[in-house]
Amino acid sequence: MKLMNRRDPYVREVIWFAVCCRALALVLQVVTRFLGSSTPVLYWFSAHLLQDYEPWLWKEEAATQTEASLSEKFNVGSFCPGSFRKGISGNPIVRLLLNWRISSPVTKCILGYFLSYWLLGLILHCNFLPWT
Incomplete structure (x- = not known):
């Protein structure tokens, strides 16, 4: 039994959501490091x-x-x-x-x-x- 069906229409949305969340977390971490250390x-x-x-x-x-x-x-x-x-x-x-x-x-x-x-x-x- 396959865990993920490639024809599932929601796979793209889930992957896109995960990438956006990771990018947002990365940006927030970098911004807080810059603000905390340089200002x-x-x-x-x-x-x-x-x-x-x-x-x-x-x-x-x-x-x-x-x-x-x-x-x-x-x-x-x-x-x-x-x-x-x-x-x-x-x-x-x-x-x-x-x-x-x-x-x-x-x-x-x-x-x-x-x-x-x-x-x-x-x-x-x-x-x-x-x-x-």
Whole structure:
């Protein structure tokens, strides 16, 4: 018994639909790669929102307060080298992640988006699934 009859009139439509869907998926993947890697508008807009909703992040005192609060909560030097403690004050993303509970909902949404995009991309790419 043959699985597909060559005289079936719908074979062309099914093949045409499959080709169009694949072409659309390919175009969308390439466009999102180009937009994500070559245009910094998404990152500028996210940084602008973070500046508006997290003013404590950009103050110079925030770095020393974060480092002091970390050393009070737990001994950072016990499981990290001494240079890591200095790196916390220089990286605003780490400060945002460490102060997750006091962050605004907008900041949580921005960080959640970027972290989920990164994690989902890591999982799908390692399993040879299409991800941009």
